[in-house]
Amino acid sequence: MVGEQIVESVPVAPANNLGEIIKSLVDSYSDRDNVAPANIYEDKKIFPSFRSGPLQEYRDKASFCYKRLNVLLEGEDHIRLKHKIWQWMEKHPDFQREPEAPNLERTRELANKRHHLLWQQKFFDVNEYLNTPYLMLAFGQAIFSYDFSFSVKFSLSNGMFPSTLLTNGTGRLGKYIAKISDDRILGAYALTEIAHGTNANGMRTRATYDVKSQEFIIHTPDFEAAKCWVGNLGKTCTHAIVYAQLYVPDDKHQGLNAFLVPIRDELTLLPLPGVTVGDLGEKIGLNGIDNGFVMFNQYRIPKANLLSKTGDIDAQGNYNSPIKDQRKRLGASLGALSTGRVNITAITYVALSKAVCIATRYSASRRQFGPPDSNEEWPVIEYQSQQYRLMPHLTAVIALRVVSLWIGKKNMDMMMRGMMGEDTSREGMEIHAISSALKPYATWAARDGIQECREACGGHGYLRASGLGDLRNDNDANCTYEGENNTLIQQASNWLISLRRNNANFVEASPLETVAFLKDMNVILQTRGQEQNAGQALDVHNLLKALNWLTAWSLDTAVKRFEQLQSDGKDAFETRNNIQVFAAQKLSIIYAERTSYYVFYKFVTNLPASPEQQVLLKVLSFYGANLIIKYSSLFYQGGYFLNSSQIELYQQGILGLLSVLKNEAIALVDAIAPTDFILNSPLGMSDGNVYHHLQRAIVSTPGVYERPYWWRDVTYKTYLERAKL
Structure with missing residues (x-):
């Protein structure tokens, strides 16, 4: 590795x-x-x-x-x-x-x-x-x-x-x-x-x-x-x-x-x-x-x-x-692999989006239990635990929709300008770095999301007809080809660390703006979370500020670890090997996640005011807050959070958004879902008539009502017993 x-x-x-x-x-x-x-x-x-x-x-x-x-x-x-x-x-x-x-x-x-x-x-x-x-x-x-x-x-x-x-x-x-x-x-x-x-x-x-x-x-x-x-x-x-x-x-x-x-x-x-x-x-x-x-x-x-x-x-x-x-x-000879990583990011969006569509529609159709004073069962999407199983993946897949199109277009722009004879080397290096981080981030997000969606559909999700097993298995290869993920992310961290150690101009090195913000890295490292309530914590601008700090702190930590190992006499190979765990690997994924948030943030905040922008702002807030929760230990370790109650603001905000987004979830899924023919899952059909479609899928299975040709292997003891009579 x-x-x-x-x-x-x-x-x-x-x-x-x-x-x-x-x-x-x-x-x-x-x-x-x-x-x-x-x-x-x-x-x-x-x-x-x-x-x-x-x-x-x-x-x-x-x-x-x-x-x-x-x-x-x-x-x-x-x-x-x-x-x-x-x-x-x-x-x-x-x-x-x-x-x-x-x-x-x-x-x-x-x-x-x-x-x-x-x-x-x-x-x-x-x-x-x-x-x-x-x-x-x-x-x-x-x-x-x-x-x-x-x-x-x-x-x-x-x-x-x-x-x-x-x-x-x-x-x-x-x-x-x-x-x-x-x-x-x-x-x-x-x-x-x-x-x-x-x-x-x-x-x-x-x-x-x-x-x-x-x-x-x-x-x-x-x-x-x-x-x-x-x-x-x-x-x-x-x-x-x-x-x-x-x-x-x-x-x-x-x-x-x-x-x-x-x-x-x-x-x-x-x-x-x-x-x-x-x-x-x-x-x-x-x-x-x-x-x-x-x-x-x-x-x-x-x-x-x-x-x-x-x-x-x-x-x-x-x-x-x-x-x-x-x-x-x-x-240069292997340049096709960089484009391949860009394309895999888009492929994983397809896999995760189909899984999320199936699980969300199923959750709004499937009814289980309900209040003791009610004669009606609730759709399982009404339960908070089911909402928190689905919403992180639903919001992530919408962010992935935006970032995969963004990186795909940037890569095509670079190729077209290269055809015209322009020097695209700076864009090429940045696309190589960010695609080397986005591909692992996206494929792991799809891996985890598809599995959660499978489990969220209970036993019916285990049927091959649900489509979730094939999505899980087909996506699995994305984690390995065009660069095995754990090895691939080293290329992103190597680029980031070299920029910092060489005092590079982050703006010049980043025409795609994935690290341009680090021009103010020393100032960013001094910032602290000042949010006083859940509304401030989930403000999309404050979330970007927090993720900027997290990326800067992770880079600074990795560079300090690198230089400490070198001062201890380690050679370049040993140094690169010994900064991976808790430093370089985490840095690359945080870089990918912050880029995804930033691209999504720019997309949403630049939209004209509309109901669609408003719901995307909620999606963006949930996506960003969930990242803060994921890395809460690092925010405390680095001193961005100063007291134990700060993380509770993000938790409160997420819980508040769950009840809002569950009412928007089906329409959000409708906005990204393929046709029923393409989705091809009885659990995720657009009308939500799960049991009708499930019955049709089950009874159309060849041999569903037939006795197996090996039936005598089941009944042989009864046959022998009767033969004695």
């Missing part, structure tokens, strides 16, 4: 032919005759009337319009595109749900078929993309909301694979770009090895340049060096971007480089000679993805297949690179 080398990713501007691959990805959508109403609020396909049911009581209590809140959170173009995709899926026979869990082979088949169907459909053209590139964020939300497996498959082959070729390759690989555009080859991204993941420099797959044949010889020395966990590699990919240690004549090592390597015959899908490729088998989740392993036996590929944007060789094997520092060169 800490002992493994962490490579900092430096984004590289995409090649000028980016438009060609985007055009192949998002060409014009054919259904132009079905014109949607100009006023989105009148579009019944996007905002249909809710059927009557138990949830209407809570919809009537809401103080705001859920449609307007949806538009505020996402924007009209975003909403229209995702609903267009959802409507297409709902009508398409190959996107209909199967009544029971398919076996592994069928799961793979469905993911592959849906991947190609989506590719062929093409929902918007290149001009629309260039004018509104943020629509790609809506496209991602739409497909991941349906199913993670086929969406990951699509994203790897039609996103990460071609974008890496464009970013790190050159025009000589144009024929492969054309084949991707024509859906004739399917790609994979092969970095991790059996014995090495985070420590990229420790990888042992080798690429040796042969001057005589003008080829690279790719070789795997043993099974520990086999490329593994590669999505699409197990059964379906034809080509992979393979990272290998490059050796030129005289056995001179030139570091880890990327190569485009054919894996299977494009016609027969059989492995090519010299390639041993296999499937890793069934996983906890995401089983539509055929993760695999591959080994190469003196396998030859053309010289042109080196992805040469960060370094190339001439015919004699002389290596040249515009980036002289090998570590920075590797970081």
Whole structure:
């Protein structure tokens, strides 16, 4: 973990032919005759009337319009595109749900078929993309909301694979770009090895340049060096971007480089000679993805297949690179991983939002117990304990909605400006740092939130039909790929600590404003909590002040720990290792949480006054106060709180908000929920008729009323007893 080398990713501007691959990805959508109403609020396909049911009581209590809140959170173009995709899926026979869990082979088949169907459909053209590139964020939300497996498959082959070729390759690989555009080859991204993941420099797959044949010889020395966990590699990919240690004549090592390597015959899908490729088998989740392993036996590929944007060789094997520092060169080569972390933040929003929608609607429909003098049972959302199970996750997911769109747009802006030749290195470093913190924060928030939602639905939540188990299992991989969370957060803390220790200008280092406030760090460290009542404690400005202090204090504490270890004679490796627990790891997560609050805070406070802004202010207050409660020990340890009663103000404020937000909860969920077809849970349907939908789900299970074929194994003793008579 800490002992493994962490490579900092430096984004590289995409090649000028980016438009060609985007055009192949998002060409014009054919259904132009079905014109949607100009006023989105009148579009019944996007905002249909809710059927009557138990949830209407809570919809009537809401103080705001859920449609307007949806538009505020996402924007009209975003909403229209995702609903267009959802409507297409709902009508398409190959996107209909199967009544029971398919076996592994069928799961793979469905993911592959849906991947190609989506590719062929093409929902918007290149001009629309260039004018509104943020629509790609809506496209991602739409497909991941349906199913993670086929969406990951699509994203790897039609996103990460071609974008890496464009970013790190050159025009000589144009024929492969054309084949991707024509859906004739399917790609994979092969970095991790059996014995090495985070420590990229420790990888042992080798690429040796042969001057005589003008080829690279790719070789795997043993099974520990086999490329593994590669999505699409197990059964379906034809080509992979393979990272290998490059050796030129005289056995001179030139570091880890990327190569485009054919894996299977494009016609027969059989492995090519010299390639041993296999499937890793069934996983906890995401089983539509055929993760695999591959080994190469003196396998030859053309010289042109080196992805040469960060370094190339001439015919004699002389290596040249515009980036002289090998570590920075590797970081540039792995730039796709930074974008991957940004995208995972958005993916986890999808998973958590679906879970929160299911559990909240279920809680407002499910009735249990009630006052002794009443003949009616209460919906369980009326109980304070259930409210406090749900509201932290509901408010967090709305914050995550805002911050995931924010970081996605910032990353796209950087890429587009990089294409125009602008220097985006400062933005690149900050996006690398904040995405390295946001990805762990978001995936852990989803992990914990989905589990709580599952438990909040009681026994019914344990049914596979509820959808919560699949959400939990599919999200689990997000905690590991594109950087294992506990290791990944070190990159954020390393950046923060280096800024402080080098007396950096925080404003100049932070064009995204995630640490610009630390320009006043010494003043911030002297502030103390002055709130006198719950209203002041939950004031959104005061909450930001408290989180600013918490971030500054955590950074100051980590730096002091770092410098103490160095003065004790520890080297850089030992110092980095020994500041993690109670210092660096906590710093990174606090940095992510404070950034999430700040981005949400700016979004809400800049809205015009409206009922929607008012409810978002309450959501923001609850979200921020819950963070204060979470870190109450640090506020006392650092001296921000001076007496024991101060934390009680936040507790009082949270309890007060619970009774308010439970009446807003269903409308808040309506503002972020996908359609019933996409949500696909009898517990979370928009009408709240849980038992009707639950009955239909249960009785439609194949074999529900049938005697098992092995029934004699149950009754054999009775059979033997009767046989004696």
